[in-house]
Amino acid sequence: MSEIKKWYEKQGPQGDVVISTRIRLARNLPKIPFPARMSQEQRQAVEKAVKKAVEHGSAAIAQSLHYRAMEDVTQTEAISMVERHLVSPDFVTQSKGRAILTAADESISIMINEEDHVRMQVMMEGMNLEKAYQIASVLDDSLNSSLHFAFHKTLGYLTQCPTNLGTGMRASLMLHLPALQESGTMNRIAGNLSKLGLTLRGTYGEGSNAVGALYQLSNQVSLGLSEAEAIANLSTIAMQLVEEERKARQQLAQDVAKQDMIFRSVAILKSARVLTSEEMMQFLSNVRFGIAAGLITDISYDAVNALMIQTQPATMSLLHGGNLSAPERDVLRAKMVVEALASK
């Protein structure tokens, strides 16, 4: 990993509730079977063609991407890529004929031969749907000019899984919803959102058990409406959810027991010598809440965001060289957290 500041080390718009934005476009090359039915030769041909299209594309943003064949990537590094949201968990289960292109700040990644031939992804800090989509579009156009992605005039972009037909776009937001989670209304909210064509689910673990109160809100429908409409829809509803969360937080922040949890959490994080990942996520969730409530003033959202990524098992091993056992990680995690949160 380079010294360039990663997207997850920054704080974005609505950063008190919205941690990150992700736009993903699914694309396929014409006249070549979808990945599930490809031969090894076709797989290699696709890999080569996409690599070339990226490198010789019109967009500067595409040319700067870094190419890696997944066969050249160690297992630890591959898992770390999943932890950093660069690739899907499925993508690293098999490396043959698969490749990845990434930006130095990790905000852009292109998976070759995942479920579709091409999966472009743009990630940004905070609520950044329009901007992220704009970047994805530039990338898409740049590749399309030479690859001529499979497109049907009524179905739109053709994808291996029919749920992605149409725009081939999935837009999602990672939200921090501790107050709504604590109010016990997540299932009702998720049900309502589903009727509006959106999916809300725990980023790590489901529903009211979502670790660290982190939720993924994304568009379900990619057929029958434009990218701009889908994004506007997601954006409007997300802002309502953000406001609901803020209102619930205002109330909850008055609760002395909640304040106690917040102050204990930051105290433990600043002084633990052993820290499991799940504990840390829960305590960081309380710290985030504490920052939003104005109870914690010496810790920034980006410090919290960065820790959530940097202390994942494989990423920690990568950062510190060599594979670490779970107990070693818990000790190292505590050390990293103590250092990251130490009063400046």
Add this chain to the structure above:
Amino acid sequence: MSEIKKWYEKQGPQGDVVISTRIRLARNLPKIPFPARMSQEQRQAVEKAVKKAVEHGSAAIAQSLHYRAMEDVTQTEAISMVERHLVSPDFVTQSKGRAILTAADESISIMINEEDHVRMQVMMEGMNLEKAYQIASVLDDSLNSSLHFAFHKTLGYLTQCPTNLGTGMRASLMLHLPALQESGTMNRIAGNLSKLGLTLRGTYGEGSNAVGALYQLSNQVSLGLSEAEAIANLSTIAMQLVEEERKARQQLAQDVAKQDMIFRSVAILKSARVLTSEEMMQFLSNVRFGIAAGLITDISYDAVNALMIQTQPATMSLLHGGNLSAPERDVLRAKMVVEALASK
């Protein structure tokens, strides 16, 4: 409560393991039935006689004691006296015909008409058996010169309960044994001590569940050996236990999980907004251990000792005026602890 520093606000010899020493002498006036069989008139006569004997006794230490009829003591104050170890829980269940004499630093108390006519008690910080016994003796002599306590030449001092016959003395030490408790050997140790005529039991809660790892070690036998012998016996065995505890701590202090518990405990105590009594006792136990292990350097044993007394329910209500509900106490306790442990 006066501004004079209480015995429990000081740290004594072997203060890493021995929190306090208590010497109690049971005495009765001759030719008057024991309290269980006394008439109201006899009760009042005893009260009057003891009060007079204390006030006009030869020892300056006796003359300085403060007299209170228990009927003049509010319930909150009475319970606080129990919490401060000035009186027994039994003593405050009934106030009629009972009185208490106390020293300003609370190291001396005399209960009138508890189980015996007179129960003198001397409490001191740390391991202070000889000194505490010496003070108790001076007090005993001072009262005896006018009261002529009931004494039998073969049975010794006569007491209502036969287990106190002889010296009428109970000597005890409050010990902090977190490492031995954690080693799971407390029951075996208590069994061995019992064969040596000593009793070891949890100060709050029993055996391996003793809250805050606080144990009371006391002599069981008051008949057939002198006070000096009983004290020497208790002292020798207590020092062996102290050494065992220290050895066990040295090992346990190497454990990173234990270190983690210690640092988390102090962090929580320094930042909690709500704190139950049981939690606090457990965390203070870890802090005590941390001080002994050299891991905590900005907190003193006496700060810990004082908190254990000052944050008891009734004592808190007394210190802060007015009765407090349990939730109010938990908030106030957190505040008191945060203030007491704040880095100077």
